[in-house]
Amino acid sequence: MNTVSSDDTISAIATAIGEGGIGIVRLSGGKALAIADKLFIAKSGKQASTFPSHHVVYGKIVDPDSGETVDEVILITMRAPRSYTREDIVEIHCHGGPVPLKRILDLTLTLGARMAEPGEFTKRAFLNGRLDLAQAEAVIDVIRSKTDMSLKVAMGNLSGQLSDKVKALRQQILRMIAQLEAAIDFPEEDIEEAAAADVALLIGQVKSSIDKLLATAQTGRILREGLATVIIGKPNVGKSSLLNALLREKRAIVTDIPGTTRDIIEEYVNIRGVPLKIIDTAGIRETADVVEKIGVERAKELVNQADLILVLLDSSSPLTAEDRGVLELLPGREAIVLINKSDLPSRLDLEEVNHFAKGRKVLKISVVQGDGLEELEQVIVDLAYSGRISQGEAAFVNNVRHADALRQANFRLDEALATIGARMPPDCVVVDLRAAWEKLGEITGDTVGEDIIDQIFTQFCIGK
CATH class of the missing domain: 1.20.120.430 (tRNA modification GTPase MnmE domain 2)
Structure with a gap:
């Protein structure tokens, strides 16, 4: 980023791209009020530079060359040093379509502002002493x-x-x-x-x-970035159903056909305030299908990158070679073993499962019935807070x-x-x-x- 000059006046669209009820063009710098004087005609006829600071004024934006009205707006002036950047700031609140926003932005640039660089308003707040760097971040x-x-x-x-x-x-x-x-x-x-x-x-x-x-730090990173969580298991064990249950909506395709999930589905899930960046992977099994095989290899890669692995097993069938292959991915990883379909007669050898789990949490759940999901959520929350940090901690x-x-x-x-x-x-x-x-x-x-x-x-x- 170029060094910011205190003589520059910067301008940018401050609202998200797309259509909306309101859009905002923001200016900051020594020329902000002068530019507003040339663009804005208040209902009262007064110029923007005469308005009291932090007052909202209704009027319209007019192209000074053609006299054409661009949009009806409200304008807010915030005089230095009582502003976000500690410089004079003007905000133009117009209708939130891309065309009026771009027209107004272009006019501000024509009249002497330059396009703001990413984060430049906040950088000025930092350089002018309003925020320190940790606050700016x-x-x-x-x-x-x-x-x-x-x-x-x-x-x-x-x-x-x-x-x-x-x-x-x-x-x-x-x-x-x-x-x-x-x-x-x-x-x-x-x-x-x-x-x-x-x-x-x-x-x-x-x-x-x-x-x-x-x-x-670990909890803070999780709250900031999300707990990267991978759901793994053999095909048709209920991985997509678990994702849907945690999301409380039907995001993933659920069928009785093994191998339905060919790609990687990623969603953020709010588990009692902890964001899970949860990933539903292709079922891990030997397959001749080229597309599915790529998905399986990708699933194995994601396991190595994950903060948490949710291993799904089927309570209604004995442990298979595919299940063992999944469990063998766990050494050195944080994982919870979930025995799904616990509402059906059990044919799973729990002793063998515990042998593979090696002290990791093993929970019986039924995604269909909703059994065990609250306990799973609590285990995830305890893991995110490492059992040491209360949610009321003052600084993270x-x-x-x-x-x-x-x-x-x-x-x-x-x-x-x-x-x-x-x-x-x-x-x-x-x-x-x-x-x-x-x-x-x-x-x-x-x-x-x-x-x-x-x-x-x-x-x-x-x-x-």
């Missing part, structure tokens, strides 16, 4: 949230819950650095030893806080970049402890502490490079 998490819980986590990070914790940790490290530097200025041996001992205790406290944040680490920075900070703190243990001079400990402080600063953007900032904001949609 939470904006996209709010937009992409898939359940109420993932929205709650994103909103918590947007409000600064994670940032506040990280900033407090950085302050603790700065105090340690100051304590050691004071000891360096007064190099009596007993003062240096006492300062090092105090700092060692404080490092332990900071590391404990970082560990608590990192304990939320839901971003791989943040988790990596926390781990690296912890490593540098370990280095500081080792340096103290080796009775090295305080200035050597300060080097490690300052490195940890900088790593934590990457989360909030205080010590992050321009390339990382650009990479983050290119993930945003245009107009946000």
